[in-house]
Amino acid sequence: MxxxxxxxxxxxxxxxxxxxxPGDKSISHRSLMLGAVAVGETVIHGLLEGEDVLHTAAAMRLLGAEAEREDNAQGDGVWRVRGVGLGALQEPAQVLDMGNSGTAARLLMGLVAGHPITCVFTGDASLNKRPMARVTKPLEEMGARFVGRSGGRLPLTVVGSGELVPITYRLPVASAQVKSAILLAGLNTAGATTVIEAEPTRDHTELMLRHFGATVTTERLEDGALAVTVIGQPELTGRTIHVxxxxxxxxxxxxxxxxxxxxxxxxxxxxxxxxxxxxxxxxxxxxxxxxxxxxxxxxxxxxxxxxxxxxxxxxxxxxxxxxxxxxxxxxxxxxxxxxxxxxxxxxxxxxxxxxxxxxxxxxxxxxxxxxxxxxxxxxxxxxxxxxxxxxxxxxxxxxxxxxxxxxxxxxxxxxxxxxxxxxxxxxxxxxxxxxxxxxxxxxxxxxxxxxx
Ligand SMILES: O=C(O)C1=C[C@@H](OP(=O)(O)O)[C@@H](O)[C@H](O)C1
Ligand SMILES: C=C(OP(=O)(O)O)C(=O)O
The missing domain is CATH 3.65.10.10 (Enolpyruvate transferase domain)
Structure with a gap:
């Protein structure tokens, strides 16, 4: 670029x-991330091979998972991800460069926050201008730490923990990325992590978490908002995904x-x-x-x-x-x-x-x-x-x-x-x-x- x-x-x-x-970008990011923390192999048909998603694939490899494209008999791209299991992401030896992608940066910060590893995140000139406090604030409440420039922008270092505490968090802004970051942090957190959204945002994370074997429940609250809860430390098993x-x-x-x-x-x-x-x-x-x-x-x-x-x-x-x-x-x-x-x-x-x-x-x-x-x-x-x-x-x-x-x-x-x-x-x-x-x-x- x-x-x-x-x-x-x-x-x-x-x-x-x-x-x-091409394949859905939101679903493609999530399939690589969840495949990387599941046990066994995830096979993804129709993955978007756009730069944003390729940055996520590279990051998952740096975190210890295998994520490779293979050509099947029809010549279609099929991706195979061999996961490391929940809680077992490795500390990356390099900076995680998320390119132009807000989704990749924010969701992955949530996922690694629940692991006892330290990761440095950066992006391109566009991504490094975008607000990250919307995810670092709830993740800090759960016990992760962030070190970086003032103003809550990338580059940021995430100091994760295998012992986060579950929270109930009402989204101050309608954002599926913030919701997803918290749910992904809740994945390796003992207990129930809940995100409350006043306006319905895309629910691909919830749907895919269930597909991989996690328990995710939703409850309509009296004020009409939706409470989404993930029960921590599930058995996630590799799946087949059609994007x-x-x-x-x-x-x-x-x-x-x-x-x-x-x-x-x-x-x-x-x-x-x-x-x-x-x-x-x-x-x-x-x-x-x-x-x-x-x-x-x-x-x-x-x-x-x-x-x-x-x-x-x-x-x-x-x-x-x-x-x-x-x-x-x-x-x-x-x-x-x-x-x-x-x-x-x-x-x-x-x-x-x-x-x-x-x-x-x-x-x-x-x-x-x-x-x-x-x-x-x-x-x-x-x-x-x-x-x-x-x-x-x-x-x-x-x-x-x-x-x-x-x-x-x-x-x-x-x-x-x-x-x-x-x-x-x-x-x-x-x-x-x-x-x-x-x-x-x-x-x-x-x-x-x-x-x-
Ligand atoms: O969760 C996702 O995959 C996305 C959520 C939206 O962002 P926000 O959560 O910032 O609204 C959207 O604009 C973005 O392209 C993809
Ligand atoms: C906003 C977008 O993506 P992201 O936030 O992942 O950079 C988009 O694709 O329009």
Whole structure:
């Protein structure tokens, strides 16, 4: 990731085809981490081989597990993880570099906090700016120690313990990463560790912990919040995992197909966990023609095939309580909103400010450059005034800054497919963190994305 890779996207015709986007990033991270602390072998089909997940695989190896890709007879990548058993992660001889990935850093800090080892965590320039106190605070309450710069940013040294105390912790911010870090620390902690969440965030950790043999219970509290409890020191046994296609990655070709006249696209095997599908609910409200076909269950996670056809979209108000279920999809929703008829208002976007970039600022700045009228509210809302709704997109003709953020890059390349003049992004290299071969796949469907 040393060289910037500027990319340009030019107005395209119909988007047509049948594809499977790469595996779910959240589930991929978790399958490597849990496989590493289980006894025996975990076999992972469809692991995302994006940079973020490869950083997790490398970290698990440094912590003593085996995690390798093998080519099966069909030529598909299958990963085998040989776990060390819970409590037996080894002290790594090197710094754990989590690259661009908040999920990898925060979840793994939780997992190692419950081990009697010391680990140094770092990341790239984007990750090292992101807030970590949200995980270090509850983990300190459990008995782990953290040493690092002031301000609670990486690089940080985690001094873990095999004798953490269980806590009950109410999340101050809706975050599956914080919830997961605490549950993973609770895994090697005697007793019951409970996380209370007022707003439902993605539950892949809970589902996968159960899949590996842990006891995880949920209880609805009087105030409507959900208490999630893990019982510590379970027997975790290696499992087979089938990773669904990532709904957050499918969002980009889906929006491209909605925007381009004549499009019909089939997206296979897309994860449909209800805590992830806020974007699709919103697009349907905007008038999107999306059929959810062949709904089924795949190793504990719901999946479906999505048939997406070009649609005239209308602006809507997206309520704040939908944010956790579509948190990574606001940039591409903003691209869709820019092409819709009327105004779209997205409420409650404060958390977008602490992602790989300040996504609220980067989206607003990029759209403005492309000739779209937007307002950012003092309440962290984003208002986008659409340019049409019948295939007519914004003016474009600009280069957009991406600030090391894959989703900003992909969102503006999708917008360039529908704008009057091409849209360039200053750096598409970070797309490899979550969606390897994004450009090749989009171009096979009909996009015109190339080097700028
Ligand atoms: O748990 C996860 O896998 C993730 C949780 C979300 O982050 P937060 O927990 O910070 O909201 C999301 O933005 C991220 O891409 C993946
Ligand atoms: C926010 C994201 O990931 P992470 O927090 O893992 O860096 C993302 O993929 O959009």
């Amino acid at each position: 040393t060289h910037a890779r500027p990319l340009r996207s030019t107005t395209t015709g119909a988007i047509r085809g049948s594809i499977r986007v 669904p296609a990532d709904p957050s990655s499918a969002a980009f070709p889906a929006v491209a197909a909605l925007l381009r006249p004549g499009s019909e696209l089939l997206l296979n095997d897309v994860g449909m966990n209800p805590r992830r599908t806020g974007l699709y609910d919103t697009l349907v409200e905007m008038g999107a023609d999306i059929a959810f076909e062949n709904r089924r269950d795949q190793a504990g996670e719901p999946v479906a095939d999505l048939r997406v056809k070009h649609s005239a979209l209308k602006g809507v108000v997206v309520p704040a309580d939908r944010a956790p279920s579509m948190i990574d999809e606001y940039p591409v929703l903003a691209a869709a909103a820019a092409c819709a008829e009327g105004t779209t208002v997205m409420l409650g976007l404060k958390e977008l400010r602490v992602k790989e970039s300040d996504r609220l600022a980067m989206v607003a700045e990029g759209l403005t450059r492309c000739g779209v009228s937007v307002e950012v509210g003092a309440d962290d809302s984003l208002t986008v005034h659409g340019t049409g709704g019948t295939g007519k997109g914004p003016k474009g003709g600009a280069t957009v800054a991406t600030a090391m953020d894959h989703r900003i890059a992909m969102s503006f390349l999708v917008l360039g497919m529908a704008s009057e003049e091409p849209i360039s992004v200053d750096d598409g290299a970070f797309i490899d963190t979550s969606f390897p071969d994004f450009v090749g796949l989009m171009n096979r469907l009909g996009a015109k994305i190339g080097e700028a």
